[in-house]
Structures are given as structure tokens and as C-alpha cells.
Amino acid sequence: MGDLRDLYQETILDHSRRPRNFRTLADADRKVEGFNPLCGDRVTVFVSLEGDQVKDISFQGSGCAISTASASMMTEKLKGKTAVEALSLFEGFHALVTGKLEARGNGSELGKLEVFSGVSEFPIRVKCATLAWHALKAALTGAEQTVSTE
Amino acid sequence: MSGTSEALKTGPRAEPVRFDVEAIRRDFPILHQEVHGRPLVYLDNAATTQKPKAVLEVLQRYYTQDNANIHRGVHELSQRATAAYEGAREKVQRFLNAASSREIIFVRGTTEAINLVAHSFGGANVREGDEILVSTMEHHSNIVPWQILCDAKKARLRVIPVSDRGELEMESFDRLLSPKTRLVSVAHLSNALGTLNPVKQIIRKAHARGIPVLLDGAQAAARVKLDVRDLDCDFYALSGHKLYGPTGIGVLYGKADHLEAMPPFMGGGDMISSVTFERTTYNKLPYKFEAGTPHIAGVIALGAAVDYVDSIGLEAIASHEEELLHRATEGVLSIPGLRVIGTAKEKAGILSFVMEGIHPHDLGTILDQQGIAIRAGHHCTQPLMERFGIPATARASFGMYNTPQEVDALTEGLGKVREVFG
Numbered sequence A: 001m002g003d004l005r006d007l008y009q010e011t012i013l014d015h016s017r018r019p020r021n022f023r024t025l026a027d028a029d030r031k032v033e034g035f036n037p038l039c040g041d042r043v044t045v046f047v048s049l050e051g052d053q054v055k056d057i058s059f060q061g062s063g064c065a066i067s068t069a070s071a072s073m074m075t076e077k078l079k080g081k082t083a084v085e086a087l088s089l090f091e092g093f094h095a096l097v098t099g100k101l102e103a104r105g106n107g108s109e110l111g112k113l114e115v116f117s118g119v120s121e122f123p124i125r126v127k128c129a130t131l132a133w134h135a136l137k138a139a140l141t142g143a144e145q146t147v148s149t150e
Numbered sequence B: 001m002s003g004t005s006e007a008l009k010t011g012p013r014a015e016p017v018r019f020d021v022e023a024i025r026r027d028f029p030i031l032h033q034e035v036h037g038r039p040l041v042y043l044d045n046a047a048t049t050q051k052p053k054a055v056l057e058v059l060q061r062y063y064t065q066d067n068a069n070i071h072r073g074v075h076e077l078s079q080r081a082t083a084a085y086e087g088a089r090e091k092v093q094r095f096l097n098a099a100s101s102r103e104i105i106f107v108r109g110t111t112e113a114i115n116l117v118a119h120s121f122g123g124a125n126v127r128e129g130d131e132i133l134v135s136t137m138e139h140h141s142n143i144v145p146w147q148i149l150c151d152a153k154k155a156r157l158r159v160i161p162v163s164d165r166g167e168l169e170m171e172s173f174d175r176l177l178s179p180k181t182r183l184v185s186v187a188h189l190s191n192a193l194g195t196l197n198p199v200k201q202i203i204r205k206a207h208a209r210g211i212p213v214l215l216d217g218a219q220a221a222a223r224v225k226l227d228v229r230d231l232d233c234d235f236y237a238l239s240g241h242k243l244y245g246p247t248g249i250g251v252l253y254g255k256a257d258h259l260e261a262m263p264p265f266m267g268g269g270d271m272i273s274s275v276t277f278e279r280t281t282y283n284k285l286p287y288k289f290e291a292g293t294p295h296i297a298g299v300i301a302l303g304a305a306v307d308y309v310d311s312i313g314l315e316a317i318a319s320h321e322e323e324l325l326h327r328a329t330e331g332v333l334s335i336p337g338l339r340v341i342g343t344a345k346e347k348a349g350i351l352s353f354v355m356e357g358i359h360p361h362d363l364g365t366i367l368d369q370q371g372i373a374i375r376a377g378h379h380c381t382q383p384l385m386e387r388f389g390i391p392a393t394a395r396a397s398f399g400m401y402n403t404p405q406e407v408d409a410l411t412e413g414l415g416k417v418r419e420v421f422g
Helices: A002-007 A010-017 A065-077 A084-099 A109-122 A124-139 B021-026 B053-068 B076-096 B110-125 B144-153 B170-176 B197-209 B256-261 B294-314 B314-333 B359-369 B382-388 B402-422
Strands: A032-035 A042-050 A053-062 A146-148 B102-105 B132-134 B156-160 B181-187 B212-217 B235-239 B251-256 B271-276 B280-282 B340-342 B352-353 B375-376 B393-397
Touching: A002 A109, A002 B359, A010 A065, A032 A124, A042 A124, A042 B197, A053 A065, A053 A084, A053 A124, A065 A084, A065 A109, A065 A124, A065 B359, A084 A109, A084 A124, A109 A124, A109 B294, A124 A146, A124 B359, B021 B110, B053 B076, B076 B251, B076 B294, B076 B382, B102 B110, B102 B393, B110 B144, B110 B181, B110 B212, B110 B235, B110 B251, B132 B144, B144 B156, B156 B170, B170 B197, B181 B197, B251 B256, B251 B402, B294 B314, B314 B340, B314 B352, B314 B402, B352 B359, B359 B375, B359 B402
Parallel strands: A032 A146, B132 B156, B132 B181, B181 B212, B212 B235
Antiparallel strands: A032 A042, A042 A053, B102 B251, B235 B251, B271 B280, B340 B352, B352 B393, B375 B393
């Protein structure tokens, strides 16, 4: 049961119970649905841009604690960031949850997102943690309307 | 198989005297391991069952002693392989109580069996405006092949609704049967709800209108004593790996009249009697539907699996699993906020549930950390999940080797979910 505390950290449980920015954005410039066909989790990410900057970001959908908390904390993190910064954060986050990057604590670029480092011990849950991020990436690069983890 | 089965020693073959779950467990080497430091509790039998030593040894023996291609070989190994392969067909015939081994077609699994019927039977018999009848609780494998067929033929897929308890709405079924209906294809036992459908009634009503019926037996084959002649189904599809046999092998049973009339599914070796560029004559049943070198080892091992299941007895297995299901249902219902999805009167071996505020995937991870393997997800039944307004369920499914203690471990494990989630 020890590893479970690493995965389900209090911050994650809090965001899964009370997700932030959990709403639609009527004036969103970009809207992309992320879908995990393995479990049926769905998350729609809404982004409104001002120039190259994320002016507002929100999400809707249903998923497990990991995917909901990840989406919630992603929206908190990305408000005000440029598209380039957001994509770089995704790279860092992906490296973190796949165990390629260790949590560094204070002052790291990922900041609070480092609570997801426990995911790396649960490879099957990486897709949960990155679902909203994949949708975000598609939204920022304008690639598709729907992305799938498969 | 002599001397390999602990469970076989407990009683004479045809008449199992006592269901000895500990003896059965000794026949399944995989069960004796720890996962995350806890004894493995394998409750994902609806996804796939574990394999007894009798099956593993047959696979090993085939590849170490008898491996050869079947049917046209003149040499000793080929004759042995052919005899074992055709012997397995007869075992499956007896297992299903089919009238003839010609009615037993080896395929990769239930999915391929249904695709075969959709392609060959559907291709020959379904026209524009015709209807195929399935139900809301079907596995995607019993939906999508019919959608492909209906798209190609401009036919229509009709759906029998499911009640809040997870039972087929039989009045709707009666109304949906029409002169346009070409085939009814339903699950014998629902993989997501555990509902045992009234298949005899369905078959009787469909036959009264001359409509053939396919039963998706993926879940029922390991949990219900089968008699295809008594059921009078036209087609029965099953997977070996859910019946304590290997993956990659399954069975399509079809009444000979249908199979004779149907065109082949795939072309290639073994399904052919003679070939010229002007004209090809197809082989007789069952070979007409077995193109290419089949999964010979898989077939022989499936034969060993049905022998093993027969040695324990499906009635005994069913009654054992009924006790487990009852105990598990009572147990999980003691957990606050837990709701069982699928509360049909007739159920077997499968328990689906959701827990308020906690996604099934999180349940699955927390149980896994305690060595308990369940499945979490939509179970390839997305329309059914939509019917119940849920994205997914957690599902525990039982096998002959599960024990009441394992069921209690599940209940205790679920109790710990609140410890993690607060």
C-alpha cells in the first residue's frame, strides 16, 4: 500500500475531488477532446489565446482521479504561458511521469506538477496523467479536433 | 494427461463427487505467486482464465514431440498431429453436444466466429432493408461486425433494450422481431453485467418466425453447461482462452444446414478441394471454413481444456461460482457508496460495480497493490455504459479456482479504498 500514497498524493486527491477550471469556455479559440479508448475517459480542453499567450484555459469531461487532477493542475499551471512554454512543460511532465526525469523539488520548472512523479511506478496510468496534455498539445498545434491516447 | 491433474484424482471422471477447490488450485501453477508482496487473487476471469497444467503440458508435448502440419502429410508426425487435431474437434463436439464434428469450426476466437457468420451468412442472406437484431448489452465484437454488414448491405441494425436491472426487455424483443429480421445475435451471458439471458425463449420466439439465432458464448462457455441441440441455436461462438485453454483459438458451432449453404469466409489452403484458374471447388465441412494452416497446438490444447473442464463438471463449477458471486455481492454491498451494475435475477460469475466519487480505474490500481486483479473500464460495451450513464465499471469475475477467502479479500480490499481516498 506504500506506493499508493506516492500515486494518490493529497494534492492529487484534492484536485480530483474539486477540479479547478472545470467549465466550458464560451469564447475558446481552440477546443480539443482527448479520449482514452482503453478506459473510455474523455476530457475536452478549451483554450483562449491572446497572441501567443494562453489567456484562459479550462476543461470538461469524466475520468479517474489521476486524469482529472492532471487536467485540473495543468489548467492552473498554463494560464499566462506562451504556447512554446506550454509545450515545453508537457515535455517535462511527460518525462516526469514516465520516469525519465526525477522530481527536483523547489524551483523546478514543473513546480507543483511534480506530485505526479509517483505515476512513473504505475506505467498503465501514464495515459491517464497525460490525457489532458495530449489534448492541449493538439489544441496549441492546431492538429486535430480529437486526440486519442492510442 | 495421466497423473497431471490433482483435481482429477478426487473422483471418477464422469461423476465428480466433490468440488475440491484446493485440488483444482494445485492444477494451476500461475495462481501460486505473490503480486506486490501479497498472494495473487485473480478475479479477471471474464477477460481470460488461467490454464491448468493439463493444457500447458499438452502444448509442450505437441511442440516437443508431434509438431507437423496436418491433413495431407504422409509421415508419422503429420499423422499424429492430424489425429490430435481432429480428436480435439470431437472433444469440442461432445462438449457442446453438437450433432456432428462437421459443425465445429476452429477460428481464432469469438470475435472471428461472429465475423465469419456476419460475412458468410450475412453476405449471402441479408439484403437492403433487412434487419439484424442485437441487444444493448452486447460486446463490441457482437455489434461492429453487424454494423459493417449493415453498412455494406444498406440493412439496419436493431437493438433490444436493457432494463435498469440489466435484463433484456423481452416485450421489446417481441416487437422488434419482424419479417425483415434476418438474424438475432445476442450474448448468452453478459460480460459486463453477468446477466444470463433467456436464450431458449429468444431462440424459440425467433424460430417461430423462421429467424436464426447466434449466441455469443464467450462468457457462458466456462460457466454454463452447454447443449447446442437442446438450445437449438443456429450458431454458437466461443473463445478457448476464456475456457481455461490457450489464446488464439476459438470455436464456431453452426448447424450443418447453414454452414453447407454459406459461402466460405477466407480463401486458402485446406478450404479447397481442387483449384484451376477456371474453377475452384471448396472442401467439405468443416474444412471449408478453415483456410490456411490452423492453430494446431491451440486446437489440441483446447481439447485438453474441455477435457479438464468436463472432469470437474460444469454443473459443479457453476454452483461453485454461484456461491462466490452471492458472497461477493453481499460483501461489496456492505461498502458505503458502492452500487452493483447488473442486478438481474439470473446471473453467473460476473460482478460489476461502481463506487461513488471514485473512478473504477483508481479502484483497480488500489486493489492491484493488494495483489487483487480485477478489470476496470467499459469492458468493450460502450453502448451499455451509456445506457447506465456511467463511463466504466469495476468488474470482478470468477473462475473455478477462486475461493471464498479470495472473495473476502476483494471486499476487504475495497474497504481500503476509503483509506486512500479519505
